[in-house]
Amino acid sequence: MLLAGGLHTASFAPLEWWPLQIAAVALLAWGVRDASPRSAAWRGFCFGVGWLASGWWWLYISMHNFGGMPAPLAASAVVVLAAALSLYLAAAMALFAWRRRGQPLWDALGFAACWLLAELARAQFLTGFPWIASGYAHSSGPLATLAPWVGVYGIGAVAALVAAGAAQVVRPAPTVRRPWLALAVAVPLIGWPWLAPRDFTESAGTLRVSLLQPNVPQDLKFDPDRIVGEIAALQAQLQAAQGDLVVTPESVLPIPRDQLDPAYWQQLTAPFRSGPRAALIGTFLGNEQEGYVNSVVGVSAADEGYSYGKRHLLPFGEYVPPGFRWFVELMQIPLGDQANGRSEAPFVAAGQRLRPLICYEDLFGEHMVTSAGDGPEAATLLVNVSNLAWFGRHMVQDQDLQFSRLRSLEFQRPMVRATNTGATAVIDHRGRVTAQLAPETAGTLDAEVEGRRGVTPYARWLGALGLWPLWVVGLAGWWASRRARLTGGSPSRYR
Secondary structure, three states: HHHHHHHHHHHOOOOHHHHHHHHHHHHHHHHHHOOOOOHHHHHHHHHHHHHHHHOOHHHHHHHHHHOOOOOOOHHHHHHHHHHHHHHHHHHHHHHHHHOOOOOOHHHHHHHHHHHHHEEEEEHHHOOOOOOHHHHHHHHOOHHHHHHHHHHHHHHHHHHHHHHHHHHHHHHOOOOOOOHHHEEEEEEHHOHHHHOOOOOHHHHHHHEEEEEEEEOOOOOHHHHHHHHHHHHHHHHHHHHHOOOOOEEOOOOOOOOOOOOOOHHHHHHHHHOOOOOOOOOOOOEEEEEEEOOEEEEEEEEEEOOOOOOEEOOOOOOOOOOOOOOOHHHHHHHHOOOOOOOOOOOOOOOOOOEEEEEEHHHHHHHHHHHHHHHHOOOOOOOOOOEEEEEEHOOOOOHHHHHHHHHHHHHHHHHHHOEEEEEEOOOOOOOOOOOOEEEEOOOOOOOOEEEEEEEEEOOOHHHHHHHOOOOOOOOHHHHHHHHHHHHHHOOOOOOOOOO
């Protein structure tokens, strides 16, 4: 099960072999098919540890290379985090084994329902950490057409249903014919005509963007002896940029703006305080008494007072959970205990309404859905600013780009990404990367982006009800299996 979990990770970026996602989950479904609840929980736990530890091993880099944590402690912290979040999957597999019906088609439905419940729990409980949720593996492939209907967790549930059906095909019950099981697996993959790719949004015009990638090494970014040089290099990039909208990465100014010489700020923003161009600049707002907020500041001739503060903070990196201040102090994270942003208002530039997202906020579609509606505050373009240099080059940049692609698919909004070291890119409303800078190179990505307006079915029901419909589907699927067993379905080996 540990190896199957590692195989599951291989289905995500940078490899993006989506059939491996279904194959890995099928191995888990096969492993818990006849298991007792205790054994199923243990197998689900091992699968989760293999999946999550291999999927975010790069956390070790931030803790050891940049946080100064001893290597054994940093490696242990990655495994402990993976183990803690794998408890959701362990509980889900125990729940499945406790009340499975003993009939393959119904058990496949029950398995998918329990898988969905585990993913929702990891996404929402204790602030949520849904990194590499299973549906992201299908940012391309046949199940990607489901994104504007059911979102990432709905895709994950459908994939789990297909995987559980495939596990039953390998060794079906004597009363079930293989052709029927094969059909049950094939139908979700082929899709129905009404789920064929279609546009729910329409063009809102185009915008020329310039996305900056300074490529400042993380171990030098907060060096006080280099700050003046960083600001000078940033000023040169801003002045040379040609787009109607210029976007910098997260925290491109490595010190809070209230500690910055006002003359520097005036020099940086001078090209945008008159004329048609606008800029979004990453910095920290606030003060030491009220707390600092990881922010982007919008500057244009029409609006010099816009700011957006990060609303979903990263545990241990941006806020300190109760009882863990010692851990953050051990890692020596600059500005490691921050305040939350409040506003969701868009920044208007060149006729487009822009919704900023800072770093991993693009994992939480349910928190940004109000910006994907059809009201006057609805965004026509999503803008992600990040600094992934904390985590090295390999895997993390590709994964985060894949998450952004699925957000674009769900809401049919383009997204532009400006990052420190990568992945700086432009994504269209169908989730396709249309332009990208090479990672770990300094430069500016100039591109034209088409804004979109309109509402997808997913955005409509998510905005009205949140993720509750998926909770209901998961619980109803499990309850249906339980009721079927209580009313005479074939019993499983374990009661």
